[in-house]
Structures are given as structure tokens and as C-alpha cells.
Amino acid sequence: MAMQERYEPKTFEAKWQKRWDEAGVFLAGRRPKAPEKYVLEMLPYPSGQMHMGHVRNYLIGEVYARYYWLRGFDVIHPMGWDAFGLPAENAAIKDGVHPAIRTRENIASFKSTLQSLGFSYDWTREIATCDPEYYRWNQWFFLKLLARDMVYRRFSKVNWCTSCLTVIANEQVKEGTCERCGSPVIEKEMPEWAFRITRYSDRLLQALDELREWPERITTMQRNWIGRSEGTEADFAVKGTRDSVRIFTTRIDTIFGCNAVVLAPDHKLVPKITAPAQRAEVERFSARMASLHGVERIADAAEKEGVFTGAYAINPLSKEEVPIWIANFVLVEYGTGAVMSVPAHDQRDFEFARKYRLPIKVVVQPKDGPKLPAGSELSAAFTDDGVLSDSGEFSGLESAEARRRMTAALEGRGLGKGTVTYRQKDWGFSRQRYWGTPIPIVYCEKCDPSGNGIPLREDQLPVLLPDIDVHAVLTGKGEPPLAKVPSFVNTTCPRCGGPARREVETMDTFVDSSWYYARYLSPHYELAPFDPAQARRWLPVDIYIGGPEHAVMHLLYFRFWTRLMKEMGLTPMDEPVQRLVTQGIVNGPDGRKMSKRWGNVIAPTPLVEKFGADTARTYVLFAGPPERDIDWSDDQVEGANRFLKRVWTLAFQYQSKVAGAKHDGTAEPAALQIRRAAHKCLKRVGEAIERLSFNTAIAGIMEFVNALYLVERVQTAAERAAMAEAIHILTIVLSPFAPHLSEEISEAYGHSQLVADRPWPKYDPALVVDEVLPYAVQVNGKLRTEIRVAAESGEAEVRAAAEADEKVRSSLAGKSVRKVVFVPKRLINFVAS
RNA sequence: GCACGAGUGGCGGAAUCGGUAUACGCAGCGGACUUAAAAUCCGCUGGUCCUAAAAGGGCCGUAUGGGUUCAAGUCCCAUCUCGUGCACCA
Numbered sequence: 001m002a003m004q005e006r007y008e009p010k011t012f013e014a015k016w017q018k019r020w021d022e023a024g025v026f027l028a029g030r031r032p033k034a035p036e037k038y039v040l041e042m043l044p045y046p047s048g049q050m051h052m053g054h055v056r057n058y059l060i061g062e063v064y065a066r067y068y069w070l071r072g073f074d075v076i077h078p079m080g081w082d083a084f085g086l087p088a089e090n091a092a093i094k095d096g097v098h099p100a101i102r103t104r105e106n107i108a109s110f111k112s113t114l115q116s117l118g119f120s121y122d123w124t125r126e127i128a129t130c131d132p133e134y135y136r137w138n139q140w141f142f143l144k145l146l147a148r149d150m151v152y153r154r155f156s157k158v159n160w161c162t163s164c165l166t167v168i169a170n171e172q173v174k175e176g177t178c179e180r181c182g183s184p185v186i187e188k189e190m191p192e193w194a195f196r197i198t199r200y201s202d203r204l205l206q207a208l209d210e211l212r213e214w215p216e217r218i219t220t221m222q223r224n225w226i227g228r229s230e231g232t233e234a235d236f237a238v239k240g241t242r243d244s245v246r247i248f249t250t251r252i253d254t255i256f257g258c259n260a261v262v263l264a265p266d267h268k269l270v271p272k273i274t275a276p277a278q279r280a281e282v283e284r285f286s287a288r289m290a291s292l293h294g295v296e297r298i299a300d301a302a303e304k305e306g307v308f309t310g311a312y313a314i315n316p317l318s319k320e321e322v323p324i325w326i327a328n329f330v331l332v333e334y335g336t337g338a339v340m341s342v343p344a345h346d347q348r349d350f351e352f353a354r355k356y357r358l359p360i361k362v363v364v365q366p367k368d369g370p371k372l373p374a375g376s377e378l379s380a381a382f383t384d385d386g387v388l389s390d391s392g393e394f395s396g397l398e399s400a401e402a403r404r405r406m407t408a409a410l411e412g413r414g415l416g417k418g419t420v421t422y423r424q425k426d427w428g429f430s431r432q433r434y435w436g437t438p439i440p441i442v443y444c445e446k447c448d449p450s451g452n453g454i455p456l457r458e459d460q461l462p463v464l465l466p467d468i469d470v471h472a473v474l475t476g477k478g479e480p481p482l483a484k485v486p487s488f489v490n491t492t493c494p495r496c497g498g499p500a501r502r503e504v505e506t507m508d509t510f511v512d513s514s515w516y517y518a519r520y521l522s523p524h525y526e527l528a529p530f531d532p533a534q535a536r537r538w539l540p541v542d543i544y545i546g547g548p549e550h551a552v553m554h555l556l557y558f559r560f561w562t563r564l565m566k567e568m569g570l571t572p573m574d575e576p577v578q579r580l581v582t583q584g585i586v587n588g589p590d591g592r593k594m595s596k597r598w599g600n601v602i603a604p605t606p607l608v609e610k611f612g613a614d615t616a617r618t619y620v621l622f623a624g625p626p627e628r629d630i631d632w633s634d635d636q637v638e639g640a641n642r643f644l645k646r647v648w649t650l651a652f653q654y655q656s657k658v659a660g661a662k663h664d665g666t667a668e669p670a671a672l673q674i675r676r677a678a679h680k681c682l683k684r685v686g687e688a689i690e691r692l693s694f695n696t697a698i699a700g701i702m703e704f705v706n707a708l709y710l711v712e713r714v715q716t717a718a719e720r721a722a723m724a725e726a727i728h729i730l731t732i733v734l735s736p737f738a739p740h741l742s743e744e745i746s747e748a749y750g751h752s753q754l755v756a757d758r759p760w761p762k763y764d765p766a767l768v769v770d771e772v773l774p775y776a777v778q779v780n781g782k783l784r785t786e787i788r789v790a791a792e793s794g795e796a797e798v799r800a801a802a803e804a805d806e807k808v809r810s811s812l813a814g815k816s817v818r819k820v821v822f823v824p825k826r827l828i829n830f831v832a833s
Numbered sequence: 834g835c836a837c838g839a840g841u842g843g844c845g846g847a848a849u850c851g852g853u854a855u856a857c858g859c860a861g862c863g864g865a866c867u868u869a870a871a872a873u874c875c876g877c878u879g880g881u882c883c884u885a886a887a888a889g890g891g892c893c894g895u896a897u898g899g900g901u902u903c904a905a906g907u908c909c910c911a912u913c914u915c916g917u918g919c920a921c922c923a
């Protein structure tokens with residue numbers, strides 16, 4: 001079939017998409033004996049409009065997946081939809097469109113856009129988390145985890161809008177008011193369901209060391225998030241009572257410098273210990289702190305404020321009496337909600353002591369250097385470790401040793417212990433939302449008078465999300481939406497069969513995304529969330545690609561869930577993902593983040609219309625390395641399109657002349673030159689793709705095409721065969737990037753087999769080494785000239801050739817060579833004086 | 834404040850293990866083709882100095898200042914700027 005002269009991608013891109021689909025070339029599992037690759041991109045939330053940032057994310061996995069298919073692997077490259085969630089529900093409150101309808105439309109739009117770009121997904125494995133077929137397994141996991149005591153009910157602070165009378169999300173709180181109605185938002189204690197992820201804090205932290213193919217900044221963020229700190233808890237007896245205050249500190253070595261004990265304003269001992277004379281002031285302060293929204297209390301951070309309670313505590317080691325204060329900077333939810341204040345060795349305590357004129361006592365001296373002045377003379381806290389002074393029997397010890405001995409002393413007297421504290425909290429996962437997975441719990445007054453909740457039996461799953469009258473139920477006000485649906489709420493108790501009420505909260509969508517990667521392996525499996533045999537074959541995921549904004553929450557939950565699944569015997573490994581890639585943002589042409597507000601959003605569809613899918617793909621991948629942000633550039637898009645046109649024109653020009661040409665005779669120099677370029681390209685592109693350097697892979701193909709344009713003569717049988725081979729190699733190396741163009745050319749050259757189903761040729765090692773190499777010649781490290789010598793030359797020959805060079809001779813004139821540094825294949829350096 | 838990452842031509846970027854800095858693309862300039870333009874193809878393109886110019890050559894140059902080394906964009910120390918994340922965490 002003759003090619004037409006012009007490159008018109010519109011005339012053939014859809015054809016190839018159909019052919020790939022019909023041939024089933026991207027169906028995972030079609031090479032059961034081959035080694036496997038699991039290529040996964042974070043599943044998208046299908047919002048209204050797909051933009052190029054999504055496309056970039058998926059293209060990284062796309063090229064990788066297509067490459068490994070060519071390399072003979074069995075590849076799974078699935079796509080699905082994170083279909084539950086807040087935006088669809090908020091939109092429904094606004095315009096009354098049922099979230100299910102909107103979500104279905106958005107999915108259809110996303111899917112057709114992805115298909116128009118020629119993505120190699122195995123669509124037979126598509127999942128949507130809002131399908132009962134999927135979310136019933138969230139419910140199944142919930143029941144299993146409840147049985148393993150990994151789920152519990154607790155009270156927790158939520159944002160409560162005083163006008164909507166409902167819980168709102170953090171991102172809906174704007175400067176302490178509700179984004180929707182502008183009314184004040186307060187913190188309110190509400191019951192919620194939580195997973196005991198903190199039982200795994202230590203394991204999740206330790207295993208980060210093993211994740212060598214994760215970006216360091218992601219593992220660092222997870223470390224900080226988990227926030228492990230080793231310290232000591234110590235009991236300060238409250239003078240004149242039987243109570244004691246338990247404090248947490250990482251610097252027990254400074255305890256002899258303690259001038260006060262400071263409690264959180266909402267610490268439970270506060271009302272009990274406050275002296276009558278101080279009561280009014282303490283209550284006023286506590287009330288003011290409670291009325292502040294959490295965000296404001298932190299925003300006000302600079303100013304440290306506190307109030308004396310009138311009570312005194314006894315230092316368990318020094319036996320000194322110190323006052324008990326309450327202060328805004330102590331948080332009830334961290335550590336024990338109480339600290340010892342040591343102003344000489346903690347900057348925050350220092351500022352506090354200055355403000356309220358509390359005594360400052362130095363008890364740690366620098367190991368070397370001058371001694372610290374008396375506490376009253378200090379200008380800032382000394383927070384480093386050092387040597388203890390004025391610390392009774394512990395004086396003279398170094399800080400680390402003192403911490404061990406003091407902790408042991410406290411333990412011995414039953415007044416404390418060494419502990420580990422984590423910043424990470426348990427994962428509260430219940431939401432007062434409609435558009436999520438119903439929690440399979442009922443409340444029965446007869447069987448469960450305390451309202452702990454009765455789990456359903458597995459055979460009662462799934463609890464289906466009821467259809468609703470959107471206007472009546474999704475109001476954004478009052479009770480949770482499901483509470484307004486009597487047919488859902490009213491049910492029977494699984495124990496006594498009497499009347500009962502269903503749990504009306506739904507699950508956080510992070511539950512959906514914690515295990516979806518395993519569901520792709522057997523998306524219609526009915527006995528369990530997925531088939532463990534498939535898990536053994538495909539897991540862990542080889543490469544996982546997504547935005548760095550998911551560094552902590554999603555990726556920690558995802559790791560946590562993987563451990564749970566292993567303990568349930570479902571999966572073989574501790575960690576879900578071998579290699580993690582976090583891709584950069586695609587900014588608008590103005591360098592600002594794409595957003596409707598700036599009107600700088602670039603959508604894929606018009607681009608595909610104008611230039612074709614292959615240009616869109618090639619541009620995005622050529623623009624920069626995957627992890628870096630890029631600014632959209634229309635000029636560079638034109639450049640990518642020009643390159644593909646050049647490929648087309650090249651193929652067009654040689655089609656009638658070389659298609660099908662074969663020759664295996666002796667290598668003629670002109671033919672050899674073409675073959676060298678082709679095989680070097682093959683090597684370079686393969687290596688670049690493996691290290692995800694797609695921009696240099698494309699640069700390598702461009703250089704190859706440029707070289708083919710400079711070929712002057714293609715006449716002999718050997719030359720024609722070399723050109724035919726070169727164009728064949730070109731279609732292969734180009735196919736992960738511009739697959740439609742590759743197929744079209746390949747077909748025109750008489751190949752009936754799809755490029756997507758052909759092997760990546762092995763490069764010929766003999767063709768990728770040069771016969772003559774350029775050597776840099778340096779004198780004292782400065783470049784003087786470049787010489788060309790036979791590739792197999794050793795140091796002596798290169799040196800002789802270099803010394804024969806005119807410029808080198810003049811540079812060395814009058815000097816004696818003291819040393820010669822020879823780097824094979826690169827350079828020779830004369831060190832002379 | 835703490836942690837992490839980045840800083841290379843007019844622009845996007847390349848340099849994989851310490852070994853010829855600026856590959857490839859964009860923009861710009863020149864040429865070919867054309868009545869002309871566009872498109873296409875070919876070539877040039879870091880700064881500065883020597884020279885009328887060319888050829889040729891010298892010096893400087895990867896945020897800044899030091900250091901290690903025969904050799905530094907790359908390693909070490911300090912500083913500046915930008916980005917991201919976390920933040921009264923005891």
C-alpha cells in the first residue's frame with residue numbers, strides 16, 4: 001500500500017486503536033510463561049475535565065508498559081476510577097444532579113479521552129470504586145478488621161458548621177468559617193470509626209529503609225509524618241493530693257532544671273487541681289482556648305500564653321516543688337498532654353519563662369567551649385546535649401548516659417518509664433457523606449444498649465447505597481444524608497431479628513484506594529477481594545506513578561493495608577510497590593498552575609484534534625524528565641509535530657525503493673554507516689526508557705532520524721537493506737511514544753504483524769562500537785585539542801599521537817612532563833611544569 | 834523554624850561511574866527551493882578579547898565564595914535564591 005505524502009494522523013489513529021483492541025495485544029496474562037511487569041498509575045478521580053497533567057501521569061507508565069511488551073514480558077497495565085468522593089456530592093448539593101449520574105458521565109469522558117490518546121490499557125480489568133462489586137469488599141475488609149481488633153469507635157474532634165449543623169471537611173473551612181455559608185466553624189467531639197494504623201507505625205517506619213527505589217523525599221516525608229520520638233514519661237506528684245501528673249519528655253537529662261509543669265488547657269486533671277483562688281482565671285483561659293478553632297490556635301503561635309493553676313508538683317528526682325501552669329502551646333493529643341518546662345534548655349520554655357518571670361536554671365553545660373552564664377543571664381536556651389551540672393548524683397554525666405540512668409531510676413521507683421511516642425494518629429475513616437461505601441454496622445437497642453454497633457454477617461453484604469431523591473437528601477445541612485433515607489436506616493438486627501438502625505456514615509475514599517491495585521488482578525472474583533493465586537504471580541507492583549501530593553496519606557494507608565492483607569493470607573509481600581515515581585506538574589503556558597481561574601487549562605482533546613495523539617504524547621514526554629514540573633509550550637508542541645512529520649516524510653521517500661529489501665552480503669561502508677546509527681539508537685533508547693529518561697530517548701530517536709536524512713545515496717542492495725532495517729528499527733523504538741505512526745509506517749513497509757506485537761530487536765554489539773574514537777588532549781587539565789585514533793589504541797599510541805600534535809607541542813614547549821593521566825576512550829592529560 | 838529537592842545559553846533541557854559543558858528541541862540568523870510567502874531541506878548560533886573582516890586563536894563560563902583532585906555541573910564546607918512538605922511534637 002502506497003503511503004500518501006502528507007502526515008495526516010487523523011486518517012489512521014483511530015484505526016490502530018481498534019486494531020490493538022481486536023488483536024488483544026494489551027491483555028494481561030496473554031504470555032503466561034513470560035516474566036511479568038505490573039505497571040500502575042494512581043487511579044484518577046474522574047472530575048469534569050481531564051487536563052494534560054493527567055495525561056502526563058499516565059504516559060509515564062504507558063511508555064514503560066509498551067516497552068516491556070516489546071521486550072517479551074507479560075504486562076499488566078490497568079486503569080480504573082476513584083469514583084466515590086466529595087466533589088460529586090458537593091456538585092449535587094449545588095445543582096441537584098445525582099452523584100452516580102455525574103460520575104458515570106465523567107468516567108465516560110475520561111475513558112474516551114484516554115482511548116483517543118492510544119493508551120495501552122487492558123480495559124477488561126477496568127474498575128470503578130462506586131460499583132457494589134467493588135465496594136462490597138471494602139465492607140468485607142471492615143468486618144475482617146473489626147474481628148482482628150483493627151477497627152474501633154472513638155471520639156474525635158471534627159469541624160462543625162454552626163449554621164449548616166453538619167460536619168465539614170478541612171478544605172471547606174476558610175479562616176474559621178464555613179466556605180458555603182460563612183458561619184463560624186467550631187471543633188466538636190463526635191464519635192467516629194478508626195483503624196489502628198498506629199499499631200503499625202514502627203513497622204511502617206522501619207520498612208522505609210528497604211524502599212530503595214522510592215524517591216528519598218517521599219520516604220523522608222513519611223518518616224516525619226510518623227514522627228517517632230524516644231523519650232521518658234515521669235510522674236510529678238501533685239502536692240497535697242494523691243494525684244500525679246504524667247509528663248513526656250525527650251530530654252529527661254534536663255529534669256533538674258525544671259521550673260514548672262505545664263498542662264494542656266483541656267487536660268483532664270486541670271479542674272481537679274486548680275486552687276480556688278485561681279479557678280476563675282483558669283476557667284476563663286480554658287474557655288477561650290476551647291472556643292478557638294485549632295487552626296487559629298496555631299496561627300496565633302508566636303505568642304505563648306499561660307495561667308498558673310495555684311497547684312504545685314514535686315519533681316520526682318530532685319524533689320523540688322514547682323508550680324503547675326496551663327498553656328496554649330501544650331497539646332492534649334500529643335505525648336501525655338503535659339510537659340516539664342526547662343527554660344535553660346528548650347527555646348519555647350525559655351520564652352515562656354521570660355514572659356512570666358519564672359526562674360531559669362542551667363543544668364547542662366556544653367561539652368567543650370565556655371561555660372554557660374547563670375540562667376538569669378542567658379539570651380537563648382542551650383538545646384544541645386552536653387554534660388550535666390547541678391543535677392545531684394547525675395552531675396558530670398553526658399546527656400545520653402544521663403537519659404538512660406535517669407529513666408532507669410524512675411522505673412525503679414515506679415515513677416516513670418522509657419517510651420516511644422508517635423506523631424501519627426489512628427486513621428479515622430467514617431464520613432458523614434452519602435457518596436461513599438456504607439459501613440456494615442447496625443445499632444440495636446435491645447442487643448447493644450451501649451451503642452457500640454453490631455457488625456453484619458459476611459453473607460449480608462453488600463450493604464447497597466440506596467438510590468435517593470437528591471434534592472431532599474443532599475442538602476449539605478443537618479443530619480448525615482443517609483439518616484434522611486428511612487428505607488435505608490430501618491432494618492433488622494442480625495442477632496435478634498428485631499428492629500434496628502443502620503450506621504449512616506460512609507467510608508473515607510482512602511479505603512478504596514488502599515487495595516485497588518490487587519483488585520485489578522481479578523476484577524470479577526467473587527470469593528474474596530481478589531484471587532490470591534493472581535496476587536502471587538503479579539505482586540508487588542513493579543512501578544507506581546502518581547503525584548507527590550499523595551506522599552503521606554494515600555501512600556501510607558496503601559502500605560498499611562498491604563501489611564493487613566499479608567496477615568490475612570491474601571498477598572505474599574510486606575510492601576505494595578517496588579519503584580515509586582512522582583511526576584511533576586504540567587503548568588499552563590504562563591507558568592502558573594493550570595486552573596479555570598487563570599484560563600490556562602490545556603485539555604487533551606483539542607490537541608489530539610489538531611495535531612494527533614502521537615504529537616501530544618511525544619511533546620509531553622520530550623518536555624522534560626518525569627519528576628520535574630513543566631510549563632506548557634505551544635512552540636514545543638509544534639516542534640514535536642515537526643519531528644513526527646520528518647519521520648513520516650523519511651518513510652514516504654524510501655518506501656517504494658527499500659520496502660522489503662533484504663541483503664546479507666558483505667558490509668559496504670555506506671550501508672555499514674546506516675546500520676551503525678540504527679543499532680546505536682536501539683541501544684540508547686532502550687537504556688533511556690529503562691531509567692525513565694524519556695526526553696533523552698526521544699532525543700536519541702531525533703538524532704537517528706537526522707542521520708538518516710543526511711544519507712546521500714541508497715542504491716546497492718546492501719544499502720537498500722540497511723535503510724529498510726533502519727526504518728524497521730525506527731518504527732520499533734518510536735512505538736512507545738508515537739505508536740500510531742509506527743504502525744502506519746510498518747504496515748506500509750509490508751509488515752502484517754502489529755508493531756505492538758513484535759519483539760524489540762537485539763542490537764548488534766559489533767555495530768555500536770566505533771572504529772575511530774575522538775580523544776580529548778589536555779595539558780594541566782586544560783583542553784588543548786582533540787585527536788582521532790583507532791579505537792583499540794592503548795596509552796602509548798594515544799600518547800604518541802597527542803605528542804605529535806602541533807598545539808600540544810607548543811603547549812608543552814619548555815616544560816617537562818611529570819605525569820600522564822590516561823582515561824581509555826576519553827582523554828589523555830599531560831601534567832607538566 | 835525544621836526536613837527534603839532544585840539553581841546549567843535568549844528558552845525547555847543534556848552530560849548514566851569525577852574525564853572534551855551546553856546533546857536534542859524551541860526561538861533567532863543565513864542559504865536552497867519559490868514570481869512571492871508559508872511549508873520543507875541545508876547550515877550557523879554561550880560570553881568576551883585579539884583582527885577592518887575572515888580564517889584562526891586567547892581568556893572566562895554550570896547561583897555565590899572557598900576546598901579536595903592531574904581533572905569538578907558532578908565530591909566536601911559555607912552562603913544566597915526558588916520550590917515542596919511539616920510545624921507550639923515536649
